[in-house]
Amino acid sequence: MKPILLTTAAIFTAITLNTSAFAENLQNIQKVLSTKTCPGCDLTDAGLVMAELVGANLSGADLSRANLSRANLTGADLTGANLSGASLNGANLTGANLSGAILVGTDLRDAYLVNAQLFGTDLSSAYIQGTIGLPEYAGTPEDFYAWGVIEAERGNYQAAIEHYNQALNLKADFAPAYLARGIAQFRLSNHGGAIQDAEVASQLFTTQENPVGFQASQNLIAMVEIAQNPPEVRSRPSFGNALVGIGSLLLRFLSPF
Known part of the structure; x- marks a missing residue:
């Protein structure tokens, strides 16, 4: 009988602890919504979708797996908060302080x-596609380049260009960023900008002794020149084949680090 009693006691204890933890978590959620102040609180798995938390003090709070999608966190204090696996999709974090926050996943x-x-x-390891206003110090030139490539693959060429700009602000001779920006410019029908970026990339790749990059830059220039031909030339099957061939080489070259 003793083993059964012990097992029953263990189960009862576990249920009691889980119930207590849930109650505490619920109280913390209510506190956040009513006072906007709950530093160091346990808010794991909290449902705070579209919550109005302007200026909230959540420093050091455990918000792992919390759902803060489209929440208004303008000016909020999230220093040192654990946001692992949390959703801040579409959230307004304008002026928020996330210094030292854990942003794993x-x-x-x-x-x-x-x-x-x-x-x-x-x-x-965070998902930042479509993020607006990401400061330059938040990543390396390679990070911004990779983020730009991801945006370009989604068809968000203007967002991709912004990332490439930040990469180049951090590293002025970053040839792949010039080439990638040129491709994005081309996709946006800015042929002049595409040619200019491709020529700069070509020069940098030559200086850096990168023949693959040089050839990709030359291919982009050729692609733009073909696209600028009269409509009757662009309607020919050979034109489409040329675009596919040039585009394939460029895509192979533009892979995130």
């Missing part, structure tokens, strides 16, 4: 980060 897609502080954070 955090969904920041389409979030607004204008004037947000991200010192001491690591975005390498």
Whole structure:
């Protein structure tokens, strides 16, 4: 009988602890919504979709797996908060302080980060497609280049260009970023900008002794020149085949680091 009693006691204890934890979590959610102040609180798995949390103090809070999609966190204090696996999809984080926050697997897609502080954070495993206002210090030139390629693959060429611009602001001789930006310019029918970027990339690749990059740049120039031909030339099957061939080479070259 003793083993049965012990097992029953263990189960009862586990249920009691889980119920207590759930109640505490619910109280913390209610506290956040009513006072906007809950530093260090346990808010794991909290449902805070579209919550109005302007200026909220959530420093050091455990928000892992919390759903803060489209929440208004303008000016919020999230320093040192655990946002692992949390969803901040479309959230307004304008002016928020996320310094030292844990952003492992955090969904920041389409979030607004204008004037947000991200010192001491690591975005390498976060999802940032469509994020607006990401500061330059939040990533390396290679990071911004890779993020730009991801945006370009989604067809968001203007967003891709913004990432390439940030990569080039950090590293002025980053030839792949010039080439990638040229391709995005071409996709947006900015043929002049595409040619200019391709020529700069070609020169840099030559200086850096990168024949593959040089050839890709020359192919982009050729692609733009073909596209600028009269309509009757562009309607020929050979034109389409040329675009496919040139585009395939460029895509093979433009892979994130």
